[in-house]
Amino acid sequence: xxxxxxxxxxxxxxxxxxxxxxxxxxxxxxxxxxxxxxxxxxxxxxxxxxxxxxxxxxxxxxxxxxxxxxxxxxxxxxxxxxxxxxxxxxxxxxxxxxxxxxxxxxxxxxxxxxxxxxxxxxxxxxxxxxxxxxxxxxxxxxxxxxxxxxxxxxxxxxxxxxxxxxxxxxxxxxxxxxxxxxxxxxxxxxxxxxxxxxxxxxxxxxxxxxxxxxxxxxxxxxxxxxxxxxxxxxxxxxxxxxxxxxxxxxxxxxxxxxxxxxxxxxxxxxxxxxxxxxxxxxxxxxxxxxxxxxxxxxxxxxxxxxxxxxxxxxxxxxxxxxxx
Amino acid sequence: xxxxxxxxxxxxxxxxxxxxxxxxxxxxxxxxxxxxxxxxxxxxxxxxxxxxxxxxxxxxxxxxxxxxxxxxxxxxxxxxxxxxxxxxxxxxxxxxxxxxxxxxxxxxxxxxxxxxxxxxxxxxxxxxxxxxxxxxxxxxxxxxxxxxxxxxxxxxxxxxxxxxxxxxxxxxxxxxxxxxxxxxxxxxxxxxxxxxxxxxxxxxxxxxxxxxxxxxxxxxxxxxxxxxxxxxxxxxxxxxxxxxxxxxxxxxxxxxxxxxxxxxxxxxxxxxxxxxxxxxxxxxxxxxxxxxxxxxxxxxxxxxxxxxxxxxxxxxxxxxxxxx
Numbered sequence: 001x002x003x004x005x006x007x008x009x010x011x012x013x014x015x016x017x018x019x020x021x022x023x024x025x026x027x028x029x030x031x032x033x034x035x036x037x038x039x040x041x042x043x044x045x046x047x048x049x050x051x052x053x054x055x056x057x058x059x060x061x062x063x064x065x066x067x068x069x070x071x072x073x074x075x076x077x078x079x080x081x082x083x084x085x086x087x088x089x090x091x092x093x094x095x096x097x098x099x100x101x102x103x104x105x106x107x108x109x110x111x112x113x114x115x116x117x118x119x120x121x122x123x124x125x126x127x128x129x130x131x132x133x134x135x136x137x138x139x140x141x142x143x144x145x146x147x148x149x150x151x152x153x154x155x156x157x158x159x160x161x162x163x164x165x166x167x168x169x170x171x172x173x174x175x176x177x178x179x180x181x182x183x184x185x186x187x188x189x190x191x192x193x194x195x196x197x198x199x200x201x202x203x204x205x206x207x208x209x210x211x212x213x214x215x216x217x218x219x220x221x222x223x224x225x226x227x228x229x230x231x232x233x234x235x236x237x238x239x240x241x242x243x244x245x246x247x248x249x250x251x252x253x254x255x256x257x258x259x260x261x262x263x264x265x266x267x268x269x270x271x272x273x274x275x276x277x278x279x280x281x282x283x284x285x286x287x288x289x290x291x292x293x294x295x296x297x298x299x300x301x302x303x304x305x306x307x308x309x310x311x312x313x314x315x316x317x318x319x320x321x322x323x324x
Numbered sequence: 325x326x327x328x329x330x331x332x333x334x335x336x337x338x339x340x341x342x343x344x345x346x347x348x349x350x351x352x353x354x355x356x357x358x359x360x361x362x363x364x365x366x367x368x369x370x371x372x373x374x375x376x377x378x379x380x381x382x383x384x385x386x387x388x389x390x391x392x393x394x395x396x397x398x399x400x401x402x403x404x405x406x407x408x409x410x411x412x413x414x415x416x417x418x419x420x421x422x423x424x425x426x427x428x429x430x431x432x433x434x435x436x437x438x439x440x441x442x443x444x445x446x447x448x449x450x451x452x453x454x455x456x457x458x459x460x461x462x463x464x465x466x467x468x469x470x471x472x473x474x475x476x477x478x479x480x481x482x483x484x485x486x487x488x489x490x491x492x493x494x495x496x497x498x499x500x501x502x503x504x505x506x507x508x509x510x511x512x513x514x515x516x517x518x519x520x521x522x523x524x525x526x527x528x529x530x531x532x533x534x535x536x537x538x539x540x541x542x543x544x545x546x547x548x549x550x551x552x553x554x555x556x557x558x559x560x561x562x563x564x565x566x567x568x569x570x571x572x573x574x575x576x577x578x579x580x581x582x583x584x585x586x587x588x589x590x591x592x593x594x595x596x597x598x599x600x601x602x603x604x605x606x607x608x609x610x611x612x613x614x615x616x617x618x619x620x621x622x623x624x625x626x627x628x629x630x631x632x633x634x635x636x637x638x639x640x641x642x643x644x645x646x647x648x
Contacts, residue, residue: 021476134474142643146470149623149644150458150616152345209648276646277619278612288602292474295601299473319466319639320473322600324533 004301005031005069007095009086010076011040011048011058013169014100017294018073019049025298027323031069033058062090070305073297074099078195080111087129088121096127098297098304102196104131106141106203106313119311129311132300134292135161136196139270139284140258141203142314147272147282148208154276156255157204161270162286163262165241166230169290173232176262177239182220185239193218193244194260201248201256207315210255212248219243221263229265240264299323328625329355329393331419333410334400335364335372335382337493338424341618342397343373349622351647355393357382386414394629397621398423402519404435411453412445420451422621422628426520428455430465430527430637443635453635456624458616459485460520463594463608464582465527466638471596471606472532478600480579481528485594486610487586489565490554493614497556500586501563506544509563517542517568518584525572525580531639534579536572543567545587553589564588623647 006028008019015035022028023046033045035058046054059065062072072090077083080103087104090097107115122129131137140159148154165173177185177192185192198214205212223240227233234240241263248256268286273279299320307317314320330352332343339359346352347370357369359382370378383389386396396414401407404427411428414421431439446453455461464483472478489497501509501516509516522538529536547564551557558564565587572580592610597603623644631641638644 025476138474143470145645146467146643148646150462150611150619151646152349152615152619152622154646154648207645278615280611280616281609283607285605287474287604291476291602292604295474295476298476315643315645317642319470319641319643321469321531321639322472322475322478324478 003027003029004071004305005029005067006301007032007034007062007065007069007072009034009062009072009074009090011035011045012075013171014290014293015075016049017290018075018297019045020051021294021298023051023054030056031067032056032065034060034062034065036060062093062095069095071096071098071301074101078102080104080107080114084114084118087118091118091121091125091127091129094125094127096304097129098300099129099131100133100293100297101131102133102136103199105133105136105196106199108199108202115311122311123309126309128304128307128309130300130304130307130314130317132296132314134287134289134296135194135260136200136203137314138292138296139287140197140260141200144204144272145207145315147274147280150280151274151276151278154208154274156275157257158273159256159258159271161260162266162268163289164229164264164266164268165262166232166264167288176242177220178232178241178264179234180239181237182222182239185220193242194262197244197246197258197260201246201258203313203315204256205248210248210250212250212255214246214248216244216246221261223264227265232264234264241266295322296320327351327353328395328629329353329391330625331356331358331386331389331393331396333358333386333396333398333414335359335369336399337495338614338617339399340373341614342399342621343369344375345618345622347375347378352622354380355391356380356389358384358386358389360384386417386419393419395420395422395625398425402426404428404431404438408438408442411442415442415445415449415451415453418449418451420628421453422624423453423455424457424617424621425455426457426460427523429457429460429520430523432523432526439635446635447633450633452628452631452633454624454628454631454638454641456620456638458611458613458620459518459584460524460527461638462616462620463611464521464584465524468528468596469531469639471598471604474604475598475600475602478532478598480599481581482597483580483582483595485584486590486592487613488553488588488590488592489586490556490588491612500566501544502556502565502588503558504563505561506546506563509544517566518586521568521570521582521584525570525582527637527639528580529572534572534574536574536579538570538572540568540570545585547588551589556588558588565590619646620644
């Protein structure tokens with residue numbers, strides 16, 4: 001078995017999970033850790049990840065990694081314009097990239113231009129760039145597409161993902177305003193919500209040859225009673241999470257309806273229903289998003305390494321599976 | 325939109341469904357129909373398919389089709405050795421093939437040799453061969469692999485498919501000995517069951533790097549009371565269907581357990597459970613297998629047409645979706 005040499009770029013809350021997953025995995029060797037946060041630079045990555053000392057010092061730039069790694073797992077920010085420079089620097093160092101950047105999973109709108117530039121750069125430096133994740137990237141898009149292949153006709157699609165925020169990382173809880181009051185968050189609520197729902201919708205619509213109009217709405221969910229779960233407390237009247245809805249209309253009528261609800265104490269599940277020929281529906285018993293995203297990053301490594309140079313979206317690549 | 329020119333090879337019970345699906349679909353033009361059954365040759369394919377006269381006369385050999393079609397949808401038999409000559413003749417006529425042949429979906433055992441020869445032939449004639457279907461091909465293998473990509477560790481996988489035989493085609497009901505007595509079928513029961521369960525198991529195990537020992541068992545399900553559903557009657561004591569079980573052991577312990585139960589009056593569902601990190605499970609509300617297989621055949625056409633020459637299994641190809 002060939003051990004793949006991996007650099008981790010970003011040692012935030014997901015980065016730490018990735019570090020732990022890589023550290024005890026015999027298929028991968030951690031060739032370096034990059035994070036531009038001054039409080040982390042020069043620290044031992046193992047200690048930051050809550051493990052023992054590993055001798056792996058965090059460096060601030062990808063150019064400081066001299067070991068010629070196979071791939072970078074990039075896990076910093078959600079917005080493609082925010083990570084564009086980071087990813088470009090990795091590509092210029094001739095290293096493949098698999099990234100958690102939500103907007104990279106399926107670039108839409110103004111991100112298409114950035115994606116095109118990254119694609120050209122990747123081809124120039126002979127490397128591959130892929131954005132992956134459980135959502136966007138799997139439960140609300142790739143899996144929906146996969147299921148659509150069972151149909152010859154599709155009238156309407158409904159996709160739901162219900163997440164118990166108390167089971168997720170603190171950073172996500174904070175982003176979703178958990179425990180704050182509606183008054184405190186009134187001005188920011190519309191800028192919040194999950195990054196990637198429109199990307200998921202467009203991955204589905206583009207593939208199914210639908211030119212949709214998208215309508216999205218984000219609203220806070222207010223706790224109706226005191227919630228205490230997994231060490232998290234939310235009082236009655238406080239924000240327990242958010243509900244993010246999207247409707248894609250095709251020629252005036254609803255084609256796709258998506259609902260992502262993330263709140264404290266939710267009964268978790270994912271649901272996909274296709275009204276078509278044949279009709280079908282599928283329901284999960286909930287999928288831990290942080291753990292699943294870490295898995296997807298690792299499991300896409302062999303796919304990225306065997307892909308042609310360029311930037312690829314998941315729907316252009318082979319079916320993924322656990323790389324065991 | 326480019327209309328694809330399709331030849332249908334095999335006008336049995338699934339073939340008839342394919343004909344109907346193709347006939348009203350603007351993306352495809354039926355360029356010809358092949359069936360070597362003398363009672364069908366020279367007949368109007370539309371009339372055989374229960375539609376109006378179409379002017380499409382059934383021919384007995386692929387070489388009689390002179391219109392240079394894009395692809396053949398091949399739907400005749402389950403065994404690869406039985407269809408080898410048919411598929412070879414299509415390939416020698418330089419036409420791509422998407423086939424319902426269960427053993428072609430993932431050739432195992434002695435079929436690997438046939439597959440290798442077909443692969444060489446396909447490369448020689450610059451065409452692509454792919455076997456598809458809902459099972460094997462999707463619900464008990466591709467979808468399981470896809471879900472496994474959410475995990476970094478997998479201890480055990482359970483896959484179930486429960487089918488109400490009264491909702492399926494007569495040919496399948498007959499194959500499953502519906503309405504016969506255990507005494508009548510004692511000698512043939514072990515040769516029966518679903519073709520493809522071992523193929524599905526090996527598609528999963530090969531991808532997940534497990535070298536399993538497979539144990540399979542087929543037993544009849546006896547009606548405990550009179551069943552009357554969808555125009556099908558089964559009396560108490562008669563065979564209402566079969567239960568086909570497979571266990572794949574890895575180094576002595578169970579890694580994969582599959583159960584396919586097809587019987588009259590069953591409450592339909594599909595179920596996949598992965599015990600791993602993270603644990604997950606998924607359940608469908610049942611998928612009409614005949615309709616879904618027809619969909620997959622049509623939806624794989626663009627994938628087959630854009631693939632390289634050779635014989636491919638589904639796990640090497642991009643995620644499928646409805647070709648709308």
